[in-house]
Amino acid sequence: MIVLTSKQMREVEKIAIEKIGIPSIGLMENAGRETALEVKKILEEENLNSVIVISGKGNNGGDGYVVARNLYNWGVDVKVFLTTSLGAISGDAKVNLDAILNMGIYVAEITQREHLKFLEKTIKDSDVIVDAIYGIGLKGEISGITKEIIEMINQANKIVVSVDIPSGLNADTGKIEGCAVRATKTVTMQFLKPGLLVYPGVDYAGEVRVAEIGIPYRLAAEVGYNYNLVTSEDVKLPKRHGNTHKGDYGKALIIAGSKNMTGAAYLCAKSAIKAGCGLVKLAVPQSVQSVIQGGLYEVITYGLEEQNGILSHNALSSVLELIEESDVIAIGPGLTHDRDISQLVYDIVKNTDKPVVLDADALNALVGRLEVIQGKKIILTPHYGEMSRLTGLKIDEIKNNLFEVAKTFIDRYKVTLVLKGAKTVIATKEGSIYINSTGNPGMATAGSGDVLAGMITAFLAQGFSEEKAAIYGIFYHGKAGDIAKEYVGEYGMTAMDILENIPEALKCSL
Numbered sequence: 001m002i003v004l005t006s007k008q009m010r011e012v013e014k015i016a017i018e019k020i021g022i023p024s025i026g027l028m029e030n031a032g033r034e035t036a037l038e039v040k041k042i043l044e045e046e047n048l049n050s051v052i053v054i055s056g057k058g059n060n061g062g063d064g065y066v067v068a069r070n071l072y073n074w075g076v077d078v079k080v081f082l083t084t085s086l087g088a089i090s091g092d093a094k095v096n097l098d099a100i101l102n103m104g105i106y107v108a109e110i111t112q113r114e115h116l117k118f119l120e121k122t123i124k125d126s127d128v129i130v131d132a133i134y135g136i137g138l139k140g141e142i143s144g145i146t147k148e149i150i151e152m153i154n155q156a157n158k159i160v161v162s163v164d165i166p167s168g169l170n171a172d173t174g175k176i177e178g179c180a181v182r183a184t185k186t187v188t189m190q191f192l193k194p195g196l197l198v199y200p201g202v203d204y205a206g207e208v209r210v211a212e213i214g215i216p217y218r219l220a221a222e223v224g225y226n227y228n229l230v231t232s233e234d235v236k237l238p239k240r241h242g243n244t245h246k247g248d249y250g251k252a253l254i255i256a257g258s259k260n261m262t263g264a265a266y267l268c269a270k271s272a273i274k275a276g277c278g279l280v281k282l283a284v285p286q287s288v289q290s291v292i293q294g295g296l297y298e299v300i301t302y303g304l305e306e307q308n309g310i311l312s313h314n315a316l317s318s319v320l321e322l323i324e325e326s327d328v329i330a331i332g333p334g335l336t337h338d339r340d341i342s343q344l345v346y347d348i349v350k351n352t353d354k355p356v357v358l359d360a361d362a363l364n365a366l367v368g369r370l371e372v373i374q375g376k377k378i379i380l381t382p383h384y385g386e387m388s389r390l391t392g393l394k395i396d397e398i399k400n401n402l403f404e405v406a407k408t409f410i411d412r413y414k415v416t417l418v419l420k421g422a423k424t425v426i427a428t429k430e431g432s433i434y435i436n437s438t439g440n441p442g443m444a445t446a447g448s449g450d451v452l453a454g455m456i457t458a459f460l461a462q463g464f465s466e467e468k469a470a471i472y473g474i475f476y477h478g479k480a481g482d483i484a485k486e487y488v489g490e491y492g493m494t495a496m497d498i499l500e501n502i503p504e505a506l507k508c509s510l
């Protein structure tokens, strides 16, 4: 699903209005009417009838006046409050403000502190608040009276419908600019925006509906959109044809495990099989080979040179031989990391140009020497802690600048990055950003990352590009977790529950 930044949205509107000649006031009419229809649905469902529209001074406010006009025509008790003076309104917004004034709809300014008391009382007596203060035109932080109005909206505990973007939310980053409206529902115009899809934006947007307002969809390509929300439409699994054998579905070599982390190797290898990989070979320290082989009937295991239960650099030649007869490689789950094995990981990456998934301790092994991955067919799957070690950035800096951090990393190393978090973000070497739409907090459990690494490896082994393997991997990993949640809830969910629901998740595609 296409996602546009505020800058791209403005470019699209400019082409639509100035080049194609679609009247801007028509776009505003559609935006307002689509929002009004959503409000009407809520009023009917909840058997309510009184609405307050709070409009800012720009076109987001203009949408709000159109909402008010439609609701008034449907017999709704509607009042409009401006966070600025009537005289400050111009353009399309002014045309619609004049119309509602001419219709005798109640309009009042809330520009002084003494007005706030009156607004508070009116809010208390109303059922639904329409937030039309700021949309994609927000710049910098919100302060003053408007900030107090937003805080009043949030404390009123009413149903809130935000026009285009919850006011105060940065449309591009999802950051809160001083304060932001917590919406029950957001009706966003024509295309999703990145800030609605990652935290904290997700918490403020509530349920998001994309309203069609008449802008041609093809304009998104014209402005070179590069953000996408991964939905089931994007991850259809190709049908398997009859005359195939397991070799057609790829041979993966997984290098994982150590004496006190055998489960990670198990989960990764088992997940790769479950996600359709034709043949999985699992290389582990020889002292744990029998333990791991136990539950892994479908996987061939290899016990390699080790030191005290941790793979040692002496295993390099055996690994390179195994790589010869494999299509893709995954390194990391449960490896543990110390100087010796870090050198092993470094030398494996250095000596192959086959697609490689680097997860967990394989990432830690490359801290400070990432140049070895430059331009290779490599997918890295760090969570914020691992990303912090790889980049030297603090976790909060990463969390608050997901897209920038991901893009900077990709620009530098030209690989595929899967930045795992509450909302996992993928950045590809072509500069595209994908945000996942599946998954739930139950999946924040030990081993969940090992399962994801196995799934991404499986798609790579089946011939998917790094970009597609990452996208399919995160989508179906989250989907498996969503199915698991139906059976075991979020608290009781384990990585095994996710793993066991991989087949069910994949079946959703066919």
Ligand SMILES: NC(=O)C1=CN([C@@H]2O[C@H](COP(=O)(O)OP(=O)(O)OC[C@H]3O[C@@H](n4cnc5c(N)ncnc54)[C@H](O)[C@@H]3O)[C@@H](O)[C@H]2O)[C@@H](O)CC1
Pocket (backbone or CB within 6 Å): 013, 017, 024, 025, 027, 028, 029, 031, 032, 056, 057, 058, 059, 060, 061, 063, 133, 134, 135, 136, 137, 138, 139, 140, 141, 142, 143, 163, 164, 165, 189, 213
């Ligand atoms: N351009 C168009 O033709 C359309 C625009 N639409 C609506 O118009 C919105 C964009 O309208 P605008 O570009 O006028 O901007 P907004 O209406 O989002 O912003 C309102 C105004 O607030 C001021 N402002 C911004 N940040 C502020 C801050 N931190 N403190 C105080 N004042 C601040 C700005 O001067 C801006 O003009 C969209 O979000 C959408 O809702 C839609 O109706 C679709 C059509």
Ligand SMILES: [K+]
Pocket (backbone or CB within 6 Å): 060, 131, 132, 133, 134, 135, 162, 163, 164, 165, 166, 167
């Ligand atoms: K808004």
